[in-house]
Amino acid sequence: MRHLLTITELHNEEILGILLEAQLFAEGKIWTPTNDKFVANLFFEPSTRTKFSFEVAEKKLGLQVLDFESQSSSVQKGETLYDTVKTLEAIGANAVVIRHPQDHYFDELVNGISIPIINGGDGCGHHPTQSLLDLLTIQQEFAHFQGLNVVIVGDIRHSRVARSNADVLKRLGANVYFSGPKQWMDEAITKGNYIPMDEAVKISDVMMMLRIQHERHTCKMISSKEEYHQLFGLTEIREANMKEKSIIMHPAPINRDVEIASSLVECERSRIFKQMTNGVAVRQAVLKSALQHKGEVVFNG
Ligand code: CP
Structure with a gap:
């Protein structure tokens, strides 16, 4: 290289x-x-x-x-x-x-x-280095990528992390799904693999949460943080529906109580600081x- x-x-x-x-x-x-x-x-x-x-x-x-x-x-x-x-x-x-x-x-x-x-x-x-550290974190957890269900959630269109990870995870054999507001789904990345949040938490091995990239938006794109959290965030109620061995990831910085409940940032499933x-x-x-x-x-x- x-x-x-x-x-x-x-x-x-x-x-x-x-x-x-x-x-x-x-x-x-x-x-x-x-x-x-x-x-x-x-x-x-x-x-x-x-x-x-x-x-x-x-x-x-x-x-x-x-x-x-x-x-x-x-x-x-x-x-x-x-x-x-x-x-x-x-x-x-x-x-x-x-x-x-x-x-x-x-x-x-x-x-x-x-x-x-x-x-x-x-x-x-x-x-690319964020992608590699995400891969290392997943590999340490599951020892492989083949067949894992990875759900990337949030502002896909403006996220360089989503773009990098979608490509490489698919190549390594994972099933990659996307969730979040429909207007932020970029078909070039998501390729029709949209899944509603309440379904996503049930099937995922990895929930990869993303920050809303306000600095790349040209107009206000959410009505309120509270509404976003209820509709698309990883709430405590949704976390309770995740599989026993599933993990939570986030490239950070985190907007607590927007894309993820503050109480989940350091919960047992969270690998957010391990990623760092x-x-x-x-x-x-x-x-x-x-x-x-x-x-x-x-x-x-
Ligand atoms: N994940 C990430 O790139 O964080 P920073 O913007 O703080 O470098």
């Missing part, structure tokens, strides 16, 4: 290889590069989990972290994203992690940038894989 831009570009074998290595990192395996290597984290959109779990992953790998602040950078003087990344490459960055509000921002980078680009989320497009913990191991595996592409960086361990 050189760049990691979308989960679609990874073959199933590559995905399973990253998950295997991520599991080793999760169990405490240490790999470090043989000499100093630098990674720059460029976040043009807010982030807590992705930004800091990349930073922890980089530090655990023994990488030097260049913390790019767009507000104090020459982006403020009109420098393009391409010129910014080209500059970081010129001064010695060995890889860049980028989150950006524009879908497919990386299309303008891939032809001229030689160092690995790892996508930390592009607009409504893709979030897994995010570090997955990002260690992704960074290692990208940096050691064609033997450019050698890792000891």
Whole structure:
């Protein structure tokens, strides 16, 4: 793997290889590069989990972290994203992690940038490392994907997590269903696999809840949070109808008592904070894989 831009570009074998290595990192395996290597984290959109779990992953790998602040950078003087990344490459960055509000921002980078680009989320497009950490969490729970019923619930149209996960989970053999307001179902993702929420909780092995992406809406799209919670949220009553071994996931940030009852966020079925913990191991595996592409960086361990 050189760049990691979308989960679609990874073959199933590559995905399973990253998950295997991520599991080793999760169990405490240490790999470090043989000499100093630098990674720059460029976040043009807010982030807590992705930004800091990349930073922890980089530090655990023994990488030097260049913390790019767009507000104090020459982006403020009109420098393009391409010129910014080209500059970081010129001064010695060995890889860049980028989150950006524009879908497919990386299309303008891939032809001229030689160092690995790892996508930390592009607009409504893709979030491949979130997808990988979700897969690791599911694999730890069930040991396989084949035949699992995964229901993704909420603002599908504006969710890069839904887009990334729908693709890869189907490829790995899961049955993927979608629930939530009909106007947020994007047929290109859902392909007719809609299921009402009260049915969804009964058949699911994984309930994957999503935040309403208000920042990507052009007009007010729900009448009230309370109404949304009753119609489409994971309420305590619905949770009581889930199968014994089913789990709850959410990429977070969470809007408590909107898409999920606050009391369920840390309930026995919830793997939400486990997902975040897994995010570090997955990002260690992704960074290692990208940096050691064609033997450019050698890792000891
Ligand atoms: N899940 C996720 O991407 O969270 P952040 O926006 O906090 O990085």
